[in-house]
Amino acid sequence: MELIPAIDLKDGRCVRLYQGDFAQTTVYGDDPAAMAVRWVEQGARRLHVVDLDGARDGRPTNHDAVRAIVRAAGVPVQLGGGLRREEDVVAALELGVERVILGTAAVAHGELVARLAARFGDRLIVGVDARDGMVAIAGWTETSAVRATDLVRQMARIGVGRVIYTDISRDGTLTEPNFGALAELLWPDGPAIVASGGIAQTEHLRRLAALGAESAIVGKALYDGKIDLAEALKALQA
Numbered sequence: 590m591e592l593i594p595a596i597d598l599k600d601g602r603c604v605r606l607y608q609g610d611f612a613q614t615t616v617y618g619d620d621p622a623a624m625a626v627r628w629v630e631q632g633a634r635r636l637h638v639v640d641l642d643g644a645r646d647g648r649p650t651n652h653d654a655v656r657a658i659v660r661a662a663g664v665p666v667q668l669g670g671g672l673r674r675e676e677d678v679v680a681a682l683e684l685g686v687e688r689v690i691l692g693t694a695a696v697a698h699g700e701l702v703a704r705l706a707a708r709f710g711d712r713l714i715v716g717v718d719a720r721d722g723m724v725a726i727a728g729w730t731e732t733s734a735v736r737a738t739d740l741v742r743q744m745a746r747i748g749v750g751r752v753i754y755t756d757i758s759r760d761g762t763l764t765e766p767n768f769g770a771l772a773e774l775l776w777p778d779g780p781a782i783v784a785s786g787g788i789a790q791t792e793h794l795r796r797l798a799a800l801g802a803e804s805a806i807v808g809k810a811l812y813d814g815k816i817d818l819a820e821a822l823k824a825l826q827a
Contacts, residue, residue, distance in 0.1 A: 590794065590797060590798035590802060590803065590804055590805060590825055591634070591635060591803065591804035591805070592633070592794065592804070592805055592807060592818070592821055592822055592825060593633070593635045593636065593637045593667075593783075593804055593805065593806045593807070594628040594633050594636055594637065594806075594807060594808070594811055594818060595636075595637045595638075595639065595785075595806050595807065595808035595811075596621055596624055596625060596628075596636060596637070596638045596639075596658065597638075597639045597641055597808065598621060598638065598639065598640050598641060598642070598651040598654050598655070598670075599611075599614060599641045599642055599651075600642065601619075601621070601651060601653070601654050602616050602618065602619050602621070603616070603617045603618040603619075603620075603621050603624045604616050604617060604641070605617065605761055605808055605809045605812060606641065606760070606761055607760075607761040607762070608757055608758060608760055608761055608762065609718075609725070609728070609729035609757050609760055609761075611641070611645065611728075613761075615812075617812045621638075621654045621657060621658050622654075622657040622658050622660070622661035622662075623661070625658045625661050625662040625666075626661050626662065628811070628818060629662050629663060629664055631818040631819045631822075632818060632819050632822045633664060633818065634664055634665075635664055635665045635666070635667065635687075635804075636658065636662055636664060636665075636666045636667070637666075637667055637669075637806045638655060638658055638666055638667065638668045638669075638686070639668075639669050639670045639690075640655065640668065640669070640670030640671055641670060641728065642670070642671075643670035643671025643672070644669070644670040644671050644692070644693075644727075644728035644729075645671075645727070645728035645730065646671060646728075647671055647673060647693075647727070648671045648673075648677065649670065649671045649672065649677055649680070649681065650670075650671065651670075652684065655668060655681075655684050655686065656684050656685070659684060659685035659686060660685070665686075665687035665688070666685070666686045666687060666688075667686060667687060667688035667689070667690060667714060668681050668684075668686040668688070668689055668690065669689070669690030669691070669692060669714075669716055669753075670690075670728075672689055672690065672691055672694065673691070673693055673694045673697075673698070674701075675701065675704070675705065678691070678705055678709070678713075682709075682712065687712065688711075688712050688713070688714050688751075689709070689712065689713060689714065690714045690715070690716045690753060691705070691713065691714070691715055691716065692715070692716040692717075692718060692726065693726040693727055695715045695716075695717070695740060695744060696724055696726050696733050696735055696740065697726070699743065699747065702715065702744065702747060702749065703747040703748065706747060706748040706749050706750075707748060710750075711750055711751070713749065713751075714749075714751045714752065714753055714783070715740075715744045715749050715751075715752050715753070716752075716753045716755065717737050717740050717741055717744075717752055717753065717754050717755070718755045718757055719737035719754070719755070719756055719757060719770065720732050720757045720758065721758070722736055722737055722738075722770070723735065723736060723737065724736070724737050724740050725757055729757055737754070737770070737774075738773055738774065741754070741774050741779075741780065744780065745779055745780050749780055750780050750781060751780055751781045751783065751803070752774070752780045752781070752782055752783065753783040753785055753806065754770070754771060754774055754782055754783065754784060754785065754786075755785040755786040756770055756786045756787060757786065758786075759786040759787025760785070760786040760787065761808070761809050762787055763787070763789040763809060763810060763813070763815060764787050764789065765787050765788075765789060765793055766784055766786060766787045766788055766793055766796075766797060766805075767786070767787065768796060768797075768800060771784055771797070771800060771802065772800060775800065775801045775802070781803035781804075782801070782802050782803060783802065783803055783804045783805070783806060784797045784802045784804070784805045784806070785805070785806040788805055788806075788807050788810055788816070789810050789815050789816070790810070790815060790816065791816060791820070791821050791824050793805075794807075794816075794821060794824070794825060795824070795825070798825060807821075
């Protein structure tokens with residue numbers, strides 16, 4: 590299982606939110622590119638970047654920070670946040686990111702996601718962010734009437750091969766992932782599932798690997814020193 594450090598961008602800085610709440614923001618650094626280098630030096634082979642301003646406002650915002658991360662990191666970068674139009678996806682890929690993540694668009698514009706999946710294949714990921722089992726949109730500021738499990742199945746039908754599942758109630762809490770919800774999304778020949786939210790210790794990573802998750806995104810646990818990236822990578826390889 591792949592372990593992917595998260596870099597969340599707000600106003601050009603590295604931050605973490607508590608349960609997606611912009612009013613509960615912790616700043617971890619003013620230089621996103623330096624943060625990217627830090628994780629790569631500790632063994633990261635991929636980085637997960639989220640434009641929080643873009644997710645909230647509906648259009649990508651932190652272009653300069655994303656470009657700097659891509660240039661400094663030297664490893665594949667996946668980017669989400671505010672990518673709701675085809676031209677925004679194209680522009681993100683032109684910044685040098687390897688994969689793009691669509692969230693709100695998957696609920697509001699399924700036909701767009703289908704077209705992008707056909708055009709970009711494995712470079713397209715759908716982010717399914719759930720609050721009490723229902724999909725949240727618009728930077729987690731709104732909750733839709735769509736169940737997370739139903740959206741994952743719909744995305745699989747239109748050709749999406751990879752889904753990031755985040756339980757918002759666990760995000761930034763350092764409790765544990767929602768293993769039960771994740772298990773419901775893992776089925777034979779289904780999309781690859783990337784787990785996110787609540788990961789606080791290496792044992793959580795081992796359980797996710799045993800469950801069948803393709804990869805796990807870790808943020809606050811790395812920034813707060815609850816998980817040592819190099820040690821966690823060794824544990825997963827073992």
